[in-house]
Amino acid sequence: MLQDDIRRFIRYGKARFSLSEEDALFAQNAVLALLGQDALPDGPEPEVGADLGPDEAVRPLLEAALEGGTERERLPLLEAALFGCLLPRPSEVIRAFAETEAGEGIRAALDAFYRQCIDSNYIRMGDIRKNIEWTAPAPKADLVMTINLSKPEKDNKEIARQRSLPQSSYPKCMLCAENLGYAGRLNFPARQTLRFLPLTLGGERWYFQFSPYVYYPQHCIAFSAEHRPMKIDRSTLVKLLDFVDRIPHYFIGSNADLPIVGGSILSHEHFQGGGTEMPLQKTALRRPFAVVKGVRVGVADWYNSVVRVEGEAREAVLEAADAVQRAWRGYADPEVGVENSPAQPHNTVTPVACRRGKTYRLDLILRNNVTSPEFPDGVFHAHPEHHNIKKEGIGIIEAMGVFILPGRLQRQCRAVAGVLTGRPFDPEDPDLAPHRRMVEQLTARHGTALGQEEAEAVVRQFLDQTCLDILRNTAVFKEDEKGQAHFDRFLTAAFGPEKGENR
């Protein structure tokens, strides 16, 4: 009975979002209106157990709407509108957050806010659990691998095209504050369940929200109240340090501000962070380089090129990191392929901040987006032989060792594994065609008589190795002796030779 389902949905809202009797009545009428119902007869108060998830709570209402003639494509919009009726207003969420923080601390306040985002299906945990996740063993720190079955992939050309489009729509982008409560369109997500918290970073108004995609635990986004392009400079580093002062148990970083090496949204200044330790952050220093005003500067023991700056004095950490960033912007080293000039700037950094007790750490991942005839998608981008696995830009998340792979790979890897167990290779098969080289390599090495499990493990190892290779493709200074000598040359340019000898 729809009426019982509506009562259960309202009861779910009362239980999960602590709605008062009055707010529950108010929500009930808003839900009735959305479902085109003009009455809710008296009925028994349904039981809502702790295990009732948002998908189960809302599903019967969506099924009824579908039967009632709502188009299937509109169901996600209706779902967000329904949960939006249950959620407290933005200012109440902000007030509740402040109260929990005052009483129990920032960690508890963030945990509760995260829970609320899951309970309202703003974070669609039911879908995210369908993602396939595993750990790729690797020599320096293991990588985290995810086949993403909940979001479509974009390629660099698509991102560049989106960047060049006139900014005329409303909201201007997916990160604008105007998304708060937005009803959505068929080509734009509904955001009635979005809630965000105010932040002050670098003296400016910013906001904190959780990412609806959750690529790792408590994946968050900080974004400027103003719609303006990504830009990495000293003020970015100040904002990152302000963030980790505000939320010391989170890391926070910014995508680079150039296409190819940046993230998918360059038009709105934002950061990504989270309540977890990323693979890069588990690494030690490969090599200390210098101590500048009590701040340790060195090279992180990672697969791409990371200058790590750490120390307890915030201002000194900021100065040293800014010196790296500025020096890199103006640096060129054609001998190792780092082409860069004021007329054609290709250099930028992906900066990431975190705290370790009293210590501030800034990791500056050196990036360069030059292209060449051999590498038209980017010299320091995933090389063409890896594009069957990943073609998208290597943004901050992957650069730190968490790989988000396109959903098509689930199907395609199954097809490749099939060949390894003896199914005939059909080059016309659209799932196998892009992976011809992979199939040839794997069958040459392992034959075509593997058991199912063995075949799947072999394919997975191939993905693991590919992602490690992609990370190494993005290294502007390679891990070999020549690359490291050139890395030292850059650090010497940034800090001066006398400090360079001080290792």
Ligand SMILES: [Zn+2]
């Ligand atoms: Zn925007």
